Amino acid sequence: MKMPQFFQDLIKTNKVKVDPSKDRTWLDERRKKMDAGWAEDYYTAKAEKERQSWLNDSLWSGNQPLQFTFENWVPAMQENDEQARNIGNQAWVMADRVIKGEQFNILMNGEPGTGKTSLALAIAWKAWQEAEMNFLFISTMELVSMFSQRFDDQEVAWRLDDLQKRAKNAPILILDDFGTEGGMKNEHGYYKPVRKDMQEWLYQVANARYDQITNSHKGVTIVTTNNASGELMQMYNPKLISRVITKRRPNVLNFDGLDDMRG
Template sequence: MTHGVNTTNSFESIGTILGDLREKVIESRHIDVSSLPTKEELDRQTAINAQKALSRQKQEFYSEQSLWPADTPVSFNFSDWKPDLQENSKVAREAGKKAYLLAKRLAIGEKFNVVFVGAPGVGKTSLALATLCELKKAGKGTVFVSTAELAGLYQQKREYPDILKRLAKVEDAMKHSDVLLLDDLGTEGFSTFNDFGVRTDMQQLIYRISNARFDFKSNRVRGITLTTTNNSQDQLKKMYDPKIISRLVPANKEQRVVFNGFKDVRGV
């Protein structure tokens, strides 16, 4: 008759060995046992780390849904800002400083929207990208959406059914990312004489985005939205429902970086 191994005794022996080893390590390294975390604390920290890892994965997914002009990702840092390219370098320097200070406030946990307003080619997207970069370095999930590229997808969705899946992912990212940069809001509109408008499906999308990124209970933003636009507040309200614009584009002067009197420096 063959007798099996007594696994209970084996486990007890392993437990004893590990216990002895633990005591030796504690003694040799002069560890204060009272300062060691409890099992409950270790479990809690493990759960927190797992949640953070899941959140990072989600934010990376959102970032991958960015819609860049001509499908070409670009980046910009505050150190790249060159005020001397403008005739009034002092005003340009102040615009860069204002954007930088707003970025720092957002990076440490404040929540509010920022709009960059001015003519084409004056540096709105550059400073908005620098702000986005600063917030990404602070650990926030970011997504960049060119409204012109977004409108282009809507124009093609009937021809190419797969675009609907792409749009669904983009919308999810726009709703839930920590930081959304809406670039060139208003260029997706059309104008006839003094009338402005945006196609209905785009209107509906931006309406859903504005609702998702606003906390109606506390009457404050849920996610940070950075917007660049060539249009005035009144023009945007002609293109979109005024409620949409009020939720996305701040009227507060402290949250507006204005490029009045700046010249086009694209060099093309």
Template sequence: MTLGTSTTNNPEPLGTYLEKMRAELIKKRGIKVDELPTKEELDRQTNIKAQKWLAKQKQDFYSSQSLWPADVPVSFKFSDWNPNLQKNASTARDAGKQAYVLSKRLANNQKFNVAFVGAPGVGKTSLALAILDELKSQKSGTMFVSTAELAGLYQQKREYADIQKRLSKIEESMKKVDVLLLDDLGTEGFSAFNDYGVRTDMQSLMYRISNARFDFKNNRVRNVTLTTTNNTQEQLKKMYDPKIISRLVPREPEFRVVFNGFKDVRGV
């Protein structure tokens, strides 16, 4: 079979035939050739789509490794923050503003850790989740870890063989994820006559996590860690090796959102 003209002694070249088909299709559909994307533009669009796909895959993976209280995922946005729930609305508004400003700095590729410190139920986790939400919208991989749930897995690992495999995946994710939220750091400890402590395996885990998330060569944060805690810095250092706390929980006031004088609004 010969493409193009039916004259067998003078077959039409395939390239010419395809060019005619292209011209006819363009004319039939009213396509404006000058507006068609170039190869470079098509390559650029393909690259953008690939990057978005990879970012989504990364986000989904780290989210799947999160440890939520009672295994129930929760979310919070800055628009959900209601300062009027507190007696001193102005102070609550300032806390929300501080967290929001920090989220914008982090979204602008600055690297630092943030601590949310105060009594239970005052909104620490809510504002930490709002930062997590803000950074996830910027394509960062994010992960939520309840330290109480993590300690619970360590207590069960001898009884259930599959838990050790899960803990290994969680640890690798905690080391590498762009933004890690450690919720209620300190509740996994115990106290007796003001003598605080955390089980040895949790100590070892958090030591490895803190090392992996810190850039020792440049003496700065490698990956962002957000921490919520009911404990003071000194109490945390009694529970954990001080090196761990210094690498994960900042002391600088600009990186600490403090909820002094706030009331418990959980369930309100």
């Protein structure tokens, strides 16, 4: 009986002398191990490809993808290093809750440049590394720019449609710099409402990520903002704000008091 080509290749590769009539068990075990290794490599590559597609579909500020982990959070860079350490620890606890399967909204607010985006990404990257949870990042400033172009550029309109589908179903959704798209306060100290088509787009996303029967969230939504909730209410419909801005204290990180690290 002719030895199967698989066995011939295996023997040649491993440089061993094997009698298939006596050592079939060894060969079968070896093949199982190779098949298991191939399967592991296949699923690892598949997961990496899927992760990359989420990163590519994200809407990054300046079209520059960002990566930040908890190891990159250095409290000593802040004058108030104790507060920075506490905020980092709270974010770590939130990340563990996400990894364990809890679905909830997170609010990170405070002055610009204090690390809100960084810790939002740290939570998302930790969830991907430990639980293979993909995330979608949306810069709302880039989003409003796309809405300004949608009627002049069909590809932008298509991209908005695809982005919305992704946002509705993302395991983790990051809405970064939420409220910045509202611009500056007017002479009376108020913010103007964000354009209606963008509000409707975001409301559809928020509504899809909320189960109205059980009054619970679907997935995790992380919002970073420089604005107070009252200011966001001037820019957006209250129904949208109630779906994306959490009021639960354990889900809120306040960065006021930290230094602007961009300067």
